[in-house]
Amino acid sequence: MSALVLDGLTKRYGPVTAVHGASLRIPHGQFVCLLGPSGCGKTTLLRMIAGLEDPSGGRLVIDGRDITTAPAHTREFGMVFQSLALFPHLTAGENIAYPLRIRGVPKAEQRKRADELLELVRLPGVADRPVSKLSGGQRQRVAIARALALSPKLFLLDEPLSALDAKLREAMQIELKQLQQRLGITTIVVTHDQREAMTMADLVVVMSQGRIHQAAPPMEVYRQPADAFVADFIGMTNLLEGEVTAPGTAAVPGGTLHLPELPPTGRVLLSVRPEDVIVHPAGMDGPNRLTGTLSFMRDLGASVEFRIDVAGKEIVALSRPQDRPPVAPGGALAVEFPPAACVVLPPMAERPQ
Amino acid sequence: MNETTGKQGLHAALTGGIGRRAVLAGAGTLATVAAIGFPNIVRAQSKTLKVGVYGGYFKESFEKHIFPEFSKATGITVEAIAEPTGEAWLVQLEQAARARQAPADVSMMSQVAMLKGASAELWAPFDLSKIPNAAKVVPHLVNKYPDGKVSGIGAVSWYITLVTNTKSYPQAPDSWAALWDPANKDKLGLLALVSNSFLLEVTAATFFGGTKHLDSEQGQLDCFKKLAELKSNVKLWYRDEAQFEASLKSGEIPMGQYYHDVTGLAAADGQPVRSTFPKEGGILDSGSWAVTRASKAGDLAHVFVDYMCQPSIQALLSRKVGTAPTIDRKMTDLTDQEFAAVSSDIAPIIPRYDLYTSKSDWLNQKWTEMIVG
Amino acid sequence: MIRRAPRGLAEHAPILFPALMLVVFFVIPFSLMIAVSVFRRVPGGFYEPDLVFANYERFLTAFFGGVMSFSLGLAALVAALSVGIAFPFTYRLVKLPRRAQIRWLVFLLSILSLSEVIIGFAWSTLLSRTAGITNLFVALGLMAEPQSLSPSFGALLAGLVYQAFPYTVLVLYPALARLDPYLEEAARTLGSSPLRAFFTVVVPALRNTIVATTIMVFVFALGSYLLPQLLGRPQHWTLSVLITDQAIYQSNMPFAAAMAVFLVLVSLALVGLALLAGRREETA
Incomplete structure (x- = not known):
């Protein structure tokens, strides 16, 4: 099956490297979102695919044909610009x-x-x-x-919805996705809005500082983030630093957790989504529980958000209103980290932000 | 070099030909116009004479070399007025005279302006008995009313001659006919206006036996027809003297008509140029002193004009300002060399100023059609 | 939103100043010129108030018609060439880094400070036989011997375009700098080569700017009277040269005024026609 292949695409502007060796394989008919904070290189990557920027290194291949140096007007890709770039005289x-x-x-x-x-x-x-x-x-x-208009092989969009108001943007996201599905056209959208990416994409490509951190379906990106940056950038998460003390046991601030997927030794980083953290009244013992003090709580209607101080580290938990323990700020609480919900990430050398 | 460019301004001003410098100087006109509007301020000194001379080089030279000597000799203070160029000064004098005002008592006027002023009886007649030195002035430089009264007396004169680049023309031409020589195709620089090039007079003198041929319209048309023959020889019809002078020096335009004294100065500077008096004569242009009838300082004006006509002053002007003497050279102490620098013994071609008053529009139209067409 | 028309002096005040300026610097001088154009010329003198049309009659001849057509044609050619060169130039200019842009703009402004006379002299020297560019060609073996290229129509055209070029760039600059750079890229992704994108998108998108600039340069070139004398032969003298002759050398203000009025009216008419044609094209 043919596809669009990015093989180590790199773009340097003088001493600054905007894109570091981006490699990616995009099968036909996929809806891809390049997601990342501003300045992460996602637009530069899209522009290289469109032929509007010459790569400093790497190759770009579509259906087996190398188009790395093909001029933009010969590529027959359709592109929607952030400014839309509609011709004002027409x-x-x-x-x-x-x-x-x-x-x-x-x-x-x-x-x-x-x-x-x-x-x-x-x-x-x-x-x-x-x-x-x-x-x-x-x-x-x-x-x-x-x-x-030309039924292009590739449909590229650079932050296409950023100029619209929130309501219209939501509607357009859905419409764009439906349109793409109807046409079955390979589509690449650049966005900094993770909600937009989650709504539309088959494949989310998370980028930061010119590098691709993870390329995976939305749920996988959310559930199985590849690293701390992805975990933190996509949705909200609790990051716990720990040290493996015995097989399947990690010491974290405020106690120990027993997790099956731990590496045999060394420092680890754990990511737990707030909705996976279970809140119990203090004193109720059980596995993988840490004790803390409630510092803040707010009722969001559909859920209740707790901020709990566990040995100086703030843990965020979301629970259903009916599961809410009877405690006021300042009171003691126990938080449970179910093993299945803990994602073990490589330890952070430097924390990207 | 400064002196040379200054002189171009002088010539241009008096011939009514106006270079760009003169146009810029026109700003001075406004100031003068504004000054006329005010009531005549009572003069502190009765013995003050207001003398109008063209601004720039001319006024500077007179204030440096002439006026102080005059004041020393006569006790009359001179207030030099910078005249605007073209005919603006004549118009101002006319309008002021109607209001019985005199922006200047005595003014240096071009010959065409003299005639135009005379037709309006603007000039107070001179009493020659009070100007003994006037008798020395050559007759064609004395302006007269039809009834014989003297309206103006020659102030300065200068020659326009045949000039060549010595590298392009090792042999000096000896006749204005050289302008018509087919060998000189695309080599000439000539003045662009009928009223400052005086080429009709040159044509009449060279081919039709003299400027009298221009008396009749047929004669004028003859000259236009003959002149049209040299058009293909002309590379540049110039209004800006500096442009032609530079081209003459470089040899870009190796032949043409130009001011005798300026060319002489350039040659003395080592430039490969020469000025030749053709056998038909150089063109002698001039300016005259005239007193506006509104002036109340007529007596002082007479003293001034008499002073200016002295042989010693004329010689001084030749040496310092580069003008040809308005009197017979024998009365002056100019050496042959000094005289040759500004003049010649060959009889001059004297422009037909009368034509430029009576038929100026017609001549101008014919001329423009001739060279543009 | 419906706005009440301004009432009273106080509410009109904001437009008083520009209105006054317009009256003082345009309406009054132009009215004076029209008045003088019907005055009677006094041969050998100046002019007297009158109501005669002799000055216009004199102008309506084949000769002046020829000069007029040449002047208009020349101005149109200068405008077309200036905009034709300045537009692509400015298009490249606005894409340069800011520092380079400023350097270019300062350079262009310094050309603006040159007077017409200096430009005329520079070009006549550059195109001369003795010191001009053809000597360089000879040295390079491109020519057998140096040639004089001035005065000629080409020299005049070069001088006028050179003079108009910085103005043209400076007028085009803001519009081109504001133009969405993605328009051209969009055209390229839609299948236009860069050159084609330039002509099918950039140029038409700035059509109004181009028309306005062309008109400005046209009027600018129409008023030129020194360069035609310095770089042209007599047949290249424009109407402005003849007007200057009449006003300054012949002291024939009424005739000069009549020619000037005619020139202004014809220019206005042409500009109006150009705008009208543009509008019709737009609605078509």
Whole structure:
């Protein structure tokens, strides 16, 4: 099966390295999100794929063909820019038909295709409107339609929804995903919004400081983060530093935990999602429990959030309202870390942030 | 070099030909205009004479070499007024005279301006009995009203001659006819205006027996027709003297018409240029002293003009300012060399200033069509 | 939002100053010029107030028609060339690092400070036989012997374009600097080569700026009267040269004014036509 293969793609700007040897294999029809904080190199990586930046090293191969140095206009990828980059001198329809016009497609056919695409993005009847007369959401759809006009092999989007308000953004995320599924087109979206990535992606690629930390399906990224950065960046987590003292036993601040997957020796880092931490009233003994003091508590309606001080380390726990122990801030509590919920991460050499 | 460029300004100012420098100097006009508006401030000293001379090089030279000597000799203080260029000064004098004002008592005027002023009877007639030295001035430099009264007396004169680059022309040409020589294709630099190049007069003198040929319209048309023949020889019709002077020195434009004294100074500087008086004569242009009828200092003006006409002063002007004497050279103590630097014994071609008053628009139109067309 | 029209002096105050400036620096001088253009020329003198159209009649001849067409044609050519060169130049300029941009802009501003006369002299020297560029060509073996390239139409054109170029760049600069750089990239991802993207997206997106700049350079070139004298032959003298001749050398203010009024009206008409054509194109 053919695919898009990134093999050690690197981009340097003088002494600064924006992307360090990014390697990735993207099968056909996948929806990929490049996710990371701003400045992590995700946009540079996307631009290298689009042909808008020349890689300083590495190779880019699609369907077995090396396109590392192919100019952008020969790649036939559709791209949606963060600014949308709609041509201000053209109408919505002309914008969409632009790639067809460039290829000398007859006018009537251009028009027909533009109408089809507007239909596809659920924006019929605006073909003759100048883009300045369209709303933000409408422009978004025109930009998407334009990028899809040539039925490209690859559909690239650079923070496509960042200009929209929260509600519209949610709706567009779902719509974009549905559109991608309908067309079965390999899609790569750059975003810094993990919720957006989780909503849309088949494959989330978490990046930081120019490196790919993890490339995996959303749930795997969440449940099995590859390292402390991913665990911390995707959702909220409790990171516990510990030391293996005996096989299957780790000493952490405030006590010891018994976990089956521990390495035989050395320092370890454990990640436990707040919703996996179980809160018990003080004095109720059991395995993998640490005792602490409730420092803060808030009721979020669907859940209750506890912040518990365990030997100077703050542990966050979420529990259902009905499971809430009768305790007030300042009171003692026990927190349980179920072994199945503890992810053992490689110890942090330096904590990326 | 400074002196040379300054002189171009002088010539341009008096011929009514205006270089760029003069246009810039036109800002001075505004100040003068503004000054006229005010009532005449009562003069503290009765023995003060306001003398209008062209601003820049000319005024500086007069203030340095002439006016102090004059004041010492006569006890009359001179207030030098910088005249604007072109005919603006004439217009100002006319308007001021209507209000019985005199921005200057005596002014140096171009010959065309003299004639125009005379037609409006702007000039107070001179009493020659009070100007004994006027008798020495050559007759064609004395301006007269139709009834014979004297309206102006020659102040300064200078020659425009045939100039060549000595490297391009080892042999000096001896006739204005050289301008028409087919061998000189694309080699000439000539003045761009009918009223400052005086090429109609040159044509008449060279091919039609003299400037009298320009009396009739047919004669004028003859000259235009003849002149049109040299068009293909002309590389540059110049308004800016500095441009032609630089091109002449470099040999880019190796032949043309230019000021005799300026060319002489350049040659003395070691530049490969020469000025030649053709056998038909150099073009003698001049400026005259004239007194506005609104002036109340007529007596002092007479003393001034008489002083200026003295042979010693004319010689001084030749040496220091580079003008040709307005009187017979024999009366001056100029050496042959000094005289040759500013003038020649060959009879001059005297411009037909009358034409530039009576037919100026027509001549200008014909001229422009001739060279542009 | 409906706005009440301003009432009273106080509410009109904000526009009083610009209005005053417009009146003082444009309306009054232009009215004076129109007035003078119908005054009677006094041969040998100046002019007297009158209402005659002789000055316009004199102008309406084949000769002046020829000069006028040449002037307009020259100005149009200068405008087209200046914008044609300055637009791609500025397009590259705005993509340079900030420091390099500033260096270029300072350099261009320093050209602006050169007077027309210095530009004229520099070009006539550069194109001269004795000291000009052809000597370099001879030294390089490209030419047999040095040639004089000035005065000529080409020299005049070069001088005028050189003079107009910095203005053109400075007028184009803000619009090009503001242009979304992703427009061109978008065109490239849609299948346009960089050159094609430039012509199908960048140029049309800035059409209004280009039209306005072209008109500005056109008017600028139309007013040039020194360079045609320094770098052109008489047949290349523009109407502005003849106006100067009449105003300064012939002291014929009425005729000069009539020509100037005519020139202003024809320029305004052409500019209006250009704008009209542009608008029609837009709505089409």
